Amino acid sequence: MASVDIQTAPGAELGVRFLIQSPYTEKEHLLDLDTLNHENELLSRALSRFRVLRDDYATAPYVDSFNWPEVLDEVKRLAAESGKGFKETSFYIVAFRSRIKKTTEYADLGRLDKAAHAEAVASGGFLKYWFGEPDSELANLATCIWRTREDAKKGGTGPAHRKAAGATRAMYAFWRIDQHRLIIRDNVESWEIIPWEE
Template identity: 30%
Template sequence: MSLTFTHPPHPSERLQRSSPLTLAIHGTEETAKDPHAFPTFDDQSFMIPQSPVLYLPPLLSSLPERLQLPPLTSSDSPPLVTETRLPDIDPASLSLHKALHHFRPIVSNYAATPYKEAFNWSNLRLPKDEEREWYCVVFRSKRTPGSDGGSLYDADKKAHDEAIRNGGLILYWYGIPNQETGMNLATCIWQSRRHAIAANSRPHHIQAMKLAAQSYEIYHLERYILRKVAGEGGVTIQPYQSGEVGW
């Protein structure tokens, strides 16, 4: 199960520049980015990434499709709406959404680091009375040198928007390929495993997966449970074994 919108360039294709990852790890990026802004999908954003991307789907979107607005009268102006719909979200997931605004890697070589050691999980704090589990998917990848990702960029953009419309996506983060190995890491956090599986079955995601098979030399998936227990303020990461996660 995966979302596929991350395309690490081969090290030989990267421009020489100071490492933005060091700035990102220490929370001192040169330019503050809106984590709710839809990521840019083009050859520049993926072939020559300037910094890791943290994307938290905005919760202030159009109403869910199941909630119909009253019919407009002739004197009414049509309301301005976003392209994506507001998903259902529970209080604990909303607390996690807020905490994840501070989500960041704590090591530079996160693509080769165990998931629970690569990010600042210990700094994420939620209300102690809340209890919840969320479903995480990790993508470790290396792009095939010289592969043409043009059609994949477009497919990824559509798959990303499709996933947001599907609902349940709390976070999407992708990093910068390691300059020596070319390996990269991306991750998604979902309200539930069912949300992730539903997004996987959408047509744009299926098309993106087919194209990804032609563009990657290495592509590994890992699955985890992000757990918050009542009485504790922090969260833990555990490997996913089986069964449903979240709701």
Template identity: 35%
Template sequence: MSPHTLVSDPAPDHDVPANVCPVMHGSAARTGTTPIYTKTREDESMRQALKLLNPIRDDFRLADYAESFNWAEISAEFQTQLLVHADLPPKADSAPDNWYAVVFRSKRRTDCNNVDLFEADRNAYREAFSSTNGSLLMYWYTELDADDNCLATCVWSNRELARSVNMLPAHREAARLSAGSYVHYIIDRVCITWLPDEARLDVKPWPTE
């Protein structure tokens, strides 16, 4: 499998600027203030479990998200982490019982400015993490393959918070730079749900509106 980078800390230190894909959350504009986020047992358990994320097939950049990663291992770790973080408050009954993931698949232009793209990506991550008080649970990206394909993915505590950062300054700059950086790109939204009766995470496309 190819090298990849996991970012799950508030002040990331990316080391591979030539291979970064930008954080993309959706096309909806930000309106009003960012929703308030409070750390929960489930979210912190998911943050820790996702540190194990690894591809299980060579074509993961192009293949189905649910079939490309070690979700069984992550599910087992999530269950363990629920015990570790038992002192944290659980999600409110009114809160969504799932997590919102964004999958960004791209083919990089050979003449794009990788340094500027790298800086914009790093700034967008920091902005997303700080402006939502840590609702961004994970950001993971891989190096380019031989055909300049890349995959980046991020997981959020919920969709509302993910969409709230789209019009913040660093995200607007990342979007501006990305417009001319790729031959093409595809953005998929994914719903990750914990099924306690089956002790596993269910990974499927986000329901259409």
């Protein structure tokens, strides 16, 4: 059996093929970096450093809730280390803001989420998935970073995702999907996250 290198912790070393890009660590949840172009691979590696900065992330402004400057500094470092630079690229971000019902069984929600995640990873272009814990008001935030909006649409069409979406009304008292565009300029000289517009 051949050995497979898997990145398990922050420190996006070049040469590792599979990356843990979510709280789920089984093989079907790993991101295969060989399926990505240079820019998407660099962002995916840098996103291994992605973390929340504030306790009120469920309701706070999206950009202020995470360590985006640190992630983009890492993209810039990796681009320089690769010797290939970085061509301007846009990425698609989904922020799922929610409030679960008091009657929701968190284990049931977790099973639905995990199955939908594996399906989305298999569809391609799913770079990062993060979700928090419900706060005292049961509000929460989950976020997905995709190569493109088309990849996200494709990732949401399978039976596991449809089953999870179908359970939304039963499990959530409130939900809203916010869409953002992450634009990283040439050689990571600048970046911005803006509302998604077609």
